[in-house]
Amino acid sequence: MKIILIFILVFFIHFSLSAQVVFTYNITSPVCYGGLNGEITVNVTGAMPPLHYEWSVPGAADTNVLQGLSVGYYYLTLTHSGGQEIDSVFLPDNTPVILNLFPHNTSCSGKADGQIQTTVSGGVPPYSYSWASGAVSTSMLNIEEGMYAVTVTDSLGCPAYAEAIVETDQELTTIDTIRNISCWAGGDGIINITATGGTFPYVFVWDMTDSVFTDTASVWSIVDSLNVKTFYVTITDSIGCSISKQYKLISPSAISAGETHVNNICKKGSSGSITAWAQGGSGGFSYSWSNGLTGSTVTGLSAGTYTVVIRDAHGCSVRQSIDILEPFKGILADVEVTDVSCRDQHDGMINVSYIDNATQPCQLLWSNSKTENFIDNLDGGSYMFTITDANNCQLIDTFIVNVPDIDCIEIYTCFSPNNDGFNDVWNIKNIHLYPACEVLIYNQWSQELFKSKGYSVPWDGVFSGESLPAATYYYVVTLGDSRYKPYKGAVTIVK
Template identity: 25%
Template sequence: MNKPECSRLYKVATKHVCALLLCFCLSLSGLYRVSAQDIELKNPSLETKVLSSMLPDGWKRFEQSPDVQPGACGITQSPYAGNTYIGMMASPDWSERIVQELVTPLQANKTYTVSFKLAYPPEYFSSSVCSGSFAIYGANELTEKGEILWKSPAIMHQDWKPYTAVFSTTKAYKYFITGPYMDTICHNAYRAVLLDDFSPYMREVPQIIVQARNSCKGEQTGSATVRVKAGQPPYRYRWEPGNFSDSIVKNLEKGTYKVTVTGANGAAATTFVAIGENELTADVTSSAPICHGDTNGIIKLNISGGVSPYAFSIDGGVSYQDEPLFEHLKAGNYDIEVKDGFNCILNVNNFTITEPEPMEITAANASAVSCSSVKNGSVELLVTGGVSPYIYEISGQSRGYDNVVSGLDAGDYIYRVYDQHNCYVEGETVINKEWRDCAVFMPNAFSPNGDGMNDIFRAKVHDAVTEFRMAVYGRWGQLIFESRNPNVGWDGTERGSGLPAGSYLWVVTYTDSKLQEIQQKGTLVLVR
């Protein structure tokens, strides 16, 4: 005899008795009570006084023919508690489940927990069983397949072990259905389960939402708040580590915390919350004041980390601004404070804004006009500070990058020197004029003995000459010295060695201020 034939014999023998018991159970339905959303199960211990195919009071067959155990279909295992329990099988073409119509339906968007005991029979009605399995379903019609609310993993233990199912609903269900399920692991073999000792209630589990706030880096400023959406108040809270007992905990450092919320019905929900660290970092850039002493410096911050919005202070936290930009600053050291949306603080201390060195004219060397009929006065300007290169200006006229401004007539001049940022320094000078005829004069002797007097043989130019050349020759006509700068003369040496006293020949050529090409020659005496 196979399992379906065994089930049909049970069904014929007990048909009328089942009908009577069903009426009796329905007549008692008004006696069951519900505590908040804790839904009471009828006959949770699955007890029946008669070992037969008739299911325990409060339970019905949902598919095929579940068995009251022990003693049916070769099952001899003792109950976990009491006298009876339920055995069920499943295969690709055979399914046994039991159902109970709930006094109060499972409600939508709730979480419930129920406990029970399960075992696995390796053989059921002379058929090998691949493994045990168990599922809980919800349905609103007995003709429905039912929606799976919870599934066990594969059950491989033959002794009774406790299980707790926690499941959530998306809609209301008035039928509570349980039984083994099939999957592809066992292929064509049977799966079976032995079920005993439900908890008296399906208890509503608190539904909790935890909101966390990170700690500031290296501090204990984190916090967490747990809010209960559903469950049976009042609630008890337990946080680990820390053993806190409130719904809100503060002064937390970085780490992972576990919170368990237990309702008045004893049902508990646990979740974990991670407290991170808000680490503020700042990329700080600056622009220096353009000129020395200006107040147009800038500090700009690029912030990452933390929680926006950010606030920025440059006066030690006395005042804050929303923008990460500080303008109109002079050079100096600044302490900057950044505060995020959780009041985490980042300090950037001693941030330095530099500025150019002050521009200063260290010398203004004026050269007089050399004779009465030319304009060859000049000013040599020596400048420090600012940002080179410099541009030189005399009396409002730019003269470019040459620090020697020439071609000036006698008179009073205002000069101004600009750096590349258009910063400037200015001053005044006077160009004098030598009221004499324009000419080039050559001395006839010099004494290069290092006494600081008449040590150099050079031309005395009292004219605006161009294309100047002075050459000195030895007694055999060899070239000893040559200069194309009127200000550069001969020191009485050749290739670094002093020449002996005696007579030497010189030749000077130039173009004078009247554009005449002039040549002068003569002898000089070198005195030792």
């Protein structure tokens, strides 16, 4: 390349009033606009040597030549044997190379129908072009969207650099609404896309991996009931511009569940418990049990099968059933019941003779507050006991002491009051049960021989201090209880 240097010779003549010193300048402007290769050479006449040059440029040498200069004013102080002179000179610049780019957008994304036009002025023609792509043309044609850069150089080698962006007119894009699968192995995914930009109307072509279908919806397209898979769609507008997209739907991991449980220690007990747990899914688990309870832990369970449904935050569920067991046998007891002997007697008995399948020690409590295995002197009626072993297992049972329909009074028909220690008095069996009774004894002529309110002291066959002879006598026994009629009969004194 041939470089033409333009030297501008400017003569500046300064007439010193005192010494007729004349300054003549030879000026070379910077080759390119804004450059640093300008030069000033000064020739001085009328000054007497020695000559000393002091320039306004810091560090400049004591010489009449100043190099590496940019545009601007420069000042010179000349010292000679006749005195000192001060002068200035202006270094002008060359015309800059001015570069303008005019981009034209592509009609579709990825389509090479864009272009960039250039205009250049200033500098010294002719100009050369160097694009970042390697092209050397004055313009770029049939290009895709993107950034482009060019450097233009004039005949002096002075460059100008510029960049331009080629875009797409109304670029075809989509607004996507994706709903991933709610549950593991589910099929409720949805892809909803809305086309924007480009040129209306649009055509959507879906590739569902195992099938392809076309949707000619004007603006949007929805596909639903989707499972975990990758889906592809191509959207084409009315002038043939198209974009392709892919969507991969995901789902939560499978819900895995487990449990720990405690069986009942006691037969027919309710000390069982279950703690269920889950992981995976979408978290936020809730627990619904077949007995109506909620929460991960349920307690107070009797023997049986319990089912829990565990749901995550999306409503996905897993079900598991747990068996709560109990001992095959509960506490056993051998119990003997002795009924009351007669209607007004209190001689019933219950005896717990043996306790089995219990963890000792055991405690026994009767409904009458007794705590012994054997209880007696019982009236007729119902008696309940509770046996509690060391594990707090219990046997609760109820026993009936029956009352026979038999009179308790038994009246003997004879006695022998002969002071031999046997049958010396007339005893009436169980008469003590009737403390309000009255006993009357008569002879055959209805003469009252004995009368007693209550019968704590039996009749000994004596009347008025004399022993009565052997004979038959007659009694009337009234119990003092309206339920009973008087007992009447004969009693014989035997001697």
